[in-house]
Amino acid sequence: MQKRYLLDTMKNLFITFKKENPNESCSYSYFTKQRPFYVKPSAVDGRDTCQCKMHTNTQYMLNAIYSNKIISESNMTQVIEKTVSATDNRLCMQVNCASYNIKEIIYDTQNKSRMLKWQEWVRPSEIIDNKSGKCKLKVTKNVKEITEGTVEELMENLEWQL
Incomplete structure (x- = not known):
């Protein structure tokens, strides 16, 4: 059999299966x-490779907020479901539907100025000299870095990404 990945x-x-098959007892x-x-x-x-920079960075921010008990959900899908009226409607997901009402994420913030760390994919450029020293190459790489900021900055970044 051909190998497949989840x-x-x-x-x-399992949650999706139960929603689509409510009569199945499993x-x-x-x-x-x-x-x-x-x-x-x-x-x-487990791999240090960049899959989708935007979504992975958003998940890293969400993980940092969740691990510090600032938000109750660790799953991006659950957070999105709580902020829009219908996830299956493209207009609602783009904040353009008629029934759209602003639903904000509920944070437990007692100290917004506390510093937090989270991982983030960045694309720094560096100039590399070749061995002969005649030409320089500009190289851009995807690198995972540790980012540090306040709880308030992290919440603002997360909401902008969502």
Whole structure:
């Protein structure tokens, strides 16, 4: 069989399965046991490669806020569902639908000036001399860096990204 990779976590897939099949009686443990052997879990966090810079950076911000108990959700899909009226409507997702009302993310912020650290993909450019010293090359790479900022800055960045 051709090897396949999951594009989401088993918990999220189980939640989606239950929404699409409300009449099926299936436990989470049974659902995970029925995964075919050729379908492998993705290990994006285990690799230091950039998949989608924008979405990965947003997830890193969300993870930092969640791990510091500032927000109650760690899943980007759940956060988005709480901020728009309909995730299946493209206009609502673009904040252009008639039934759109502003729903804000609920934060537990007691100290907005506290410093936090989170990972972030950046594209720095550097100039490299070749061995002969005659020409210089401008190289741009994707690099994962640790970013530091206040809770307030992180919340603003997250909301702008969403």
